[in-house]
Amino acid sequence: MLDHLETSPDALPLLQFTAAKLWESRDTARRMLTHQTYAAMGGVAGALASHADRFVAELGAHRAPLVRALLLRLVTAERTRAIVPVAELLELSRETGEVQRLIDQMVEARLLVVQTIEGGKGSTAEIIHESLIQGWPTLRHWLEENQDDAELVDQLRIAAHQWHHKGYDVGVLWRGDAAVEAKQLRARYKGPLSDIERGFLDAVIRYAAAGARRRRGAIIGGFAILSLIVVATMTLLVIIQKSRELAQHHEQAAQIAQRLAEAAEQDATRQRDEAERNLRDRIAAEQRATAISTAKREVDAELMKSKEELIAERDTATASAQQAMLARQRAEVSARLAATAKGEALAAQAETTQVNRELATALDNERSRVQQLIDKLGSAPITALRRFDTTRKEQP
Numbered sequence: 001m002l003d004h005l006e007t008s009p010d011a012l013p014l015l016q017f018t019a020a021k022l023w024e025s026r027d028t029a030r031r032m033l034t035h036q037t038y039a040a041m042g043g044v045a046g047a048l049a050s051h052a053d054r055f056v057a058e059l060g061a062h063r064a065p066l067v068r069a070l071l072l073r074l075v076t077a078e079r080t081r082a083i084v085p086v087a088e089l090l091e092l093s094r095e096t097g098e099v100q101r102l103i104d105q106m107v108e109a110r111l112l113v114v115q116t117i118e119g120g121k122g123s124t125a126e127i128i129h130e131s132l133i134q135g136w137p138t139l140r141h142w143l144e145e146n147q148d149d150a151e152l153v154d155q156l157r158i159a160a161h162q163w164h165h166k167g168y169d170v171g172v173l174w175r176g177d178a179a180v181e182a183k184q185l186r187a188r189y190k191g192p193l194s195d196i197e198r199g200f201l202d203a204v205i206r207y208a209a210a211g212a213r214r215r216r217g218a219i220i221g222g223f224a225i226l227s228l229i230v231v232a233t234m235t236l237l238v239i240i241q242k243s244r245e246l247a248q249h250h251e252q253a254a255q256i257a258q259r260l261a262e263a264a265e266q267d268a269t270r271q272r273d274e275a276e277r278n279l280r281d282r283i284a285a286e287q288r289a290t291a292i293s294t295a296k297r298e299v300d301a302e303l304m305k306s307k308e309e310l311i312a313e314r315d316t317a318t319a320s321a322q323q324a325m326l327a328r329q330r331a332e333v334s335a336r337l338a339a340t341a342k343g344e345a346l347a348a349q350a351e352t353t354q355v356n357r358e359l360a361t362a363l364d365n366e367r368s369r370v371q372q373l374i375d376k377l378g379s380a381p382i383t384a385l386r387r388f389d390t391t392r393k394e395q396p
Contacts, residue, residue: 004044005129013110014044014128021047045135048110048128052136055109059102066093066102068142074112074127075143081133083126086114163203173204264373271366278359285351299337306330 001018005011025037041047056067069092076082089103090096103125106112111132116123133139163169306326 001038001044004131007130014048017051017110018044018047021051042135043131044129045131048132049136049138051109052111052132053138055106055111056138059105063102066099067106069093070099070102070106070112071127071139072142074125075133075139079133079143081127081130083124085117086123086125089125168203260373267366267369267373271362274362278362281351295337303330 001015002011005015021041022033022038025041026033027037042049056064059067070089073089073092074082074084086100086103090099093099103112103114107114107125110128112125113128114123114125127133133143163173310326
């Protein structure tokens with residue numbers, strides 16, 4: 001028993017307890033304490049386990065969960081004893097007085113050992129011996145129930161106290177996969193957790209949810225912006241396409257207008273040439289008519305002069321005969337000149353009439369062409385046509 005209790009911090013009470021149990025199971029007939037009896041009761045560990053079961057049973061079912069919470073907190077994930085501050089154990093329940101009474105009862109029942117920290121800054125508690133962890137089936141069963149979460153719970157305890165000591169700094173909260181595990185642990189873990197640990201888990205879950213909302217909002221915003229960009233791009237492409245089509249239409253219209261303008265310019269040039277030619281012909285006819293008129297006036301002047309001479313020579317027969325002959329000659333000349341002048345006048349008149357007819361025909365043709373150009377280009381040339389027609393009518 002001394003070898004077994006060598007590592008125990010408070011071995012004497014446990015030795016006393018085991019010796020008492022061995023005494024109760026002594027061989028009264030032979031008045032001996034036998035090794036067989038010691039082995040039958042499971043040694044120190046067995047005696048302690050039986051005692052622990054009786055202690056829990058005496059507490060009642062309503063206090064068993066708190067005992068379980070205390071003992072689980074006092075065992076590490078590696079199934080070794082954990083030295084835990086009593087103040088931390090008191091956080092396992094909001095009824096700290098009840099937790100303190102239970103700790104005192106377990107110390108009195110030699111299940112826990114409480115030691116004062118150097119300097120009087122509180123106290124720590126631990127299970128009285130390692131054998132209780134391995135040899136007590138009830139505790140081993142409790143440990144196996146939370147075996148999968150034992151390491152995570154240890155990490156949670158450290159992180160939660162660090163978070164608490166740093167004034168609930170969000171920078172200490174778990175993120176990523178650790179936050180996912182924390183959420184799963186909060187949902188499935190049935191073991192004891194202090195208010196600080198539960199608060200830490202809740203803070204991790206809230207922070208992760210807020211981050212997820214922010215990411216979801218950012219994704220939605222990104223999709224919305226991307227949709228706007230796509231819509232704007234499609235609209236811009238449609239506008240560009242329509243602008244391109246409109247530019248092509250305008251270019252085609254400009255080409256048509258240019259061809260029409262070139263045709264109109266050619267028609268105008270042709271009309272101008274014809275008008276100049278007609279004008280030259282008309283001027284030549286007028287010059288011929290003027291020459292004929294001048295010749296007629298000269299003939300009339302000569303006739304007048306001959307008449308005066310005949311009147312002056314009327315007294316003499318010779319003068320009369322000569323005058324008559326001269327008059328007859330002059331009359332013949334006048335007749336010939338008159339006939340010539342009349343013929344030339346008739347020819348000039350006929351030529352003028354022909355020129356005017358040709359000019360009228362040409363103008364009618366040009367008016368038709370201009371009307372066709374007007375139909376193509378619009379009503380812009382109407383004013384010019386009217387002016388041209390008015391000018392033509394005013395000319396002789």
